Amino acid sequence: MLGRVRAAALPDIDRVLTPGFSSGLHQAGFHPASARDVERGYVATLALRSGFTSLPLRQLDTASPELIAQRCALTQFILDRARQLRL
Numbered sequence: 001m002l003g004r005v006r007a008a009a010l011p012d013i014d015r016v017l018t019p020g021f022s023s024g025l026h027q028a029g030f031h032p033a034s035a036r037d038v039e040r041g042y043v044a045t046l047a048l049r050s051g052f053t054s055l056p057l058r059q060l061d062t063a064s065p066e067l068i069a070q071r072c073a074l075t076q077f078i079l080d081r082a083r084q085l086r087l
Helices: 007-027 035-050 065-084
Strands: none
Touching: 007 035, 007 065, 035 065
């Protein structure tokens, strides 16, 4: 198993995260943050938490080419999202 979600599915998931989280904040009665603030927080957390660990650097010589390709796609997605928000 390479992972739970293939990198190609990430854009579809990404599109619903900010609106879903914003809606949940509103429904829970929390002070509403702007969609931009929610998106920046999500992408910053994604970049900090996963951006540095998405490539299996310690396994590059033993990992399957498919795993490396998926992890490269994941890393590229994270970098592209951070770049879009100029983080």
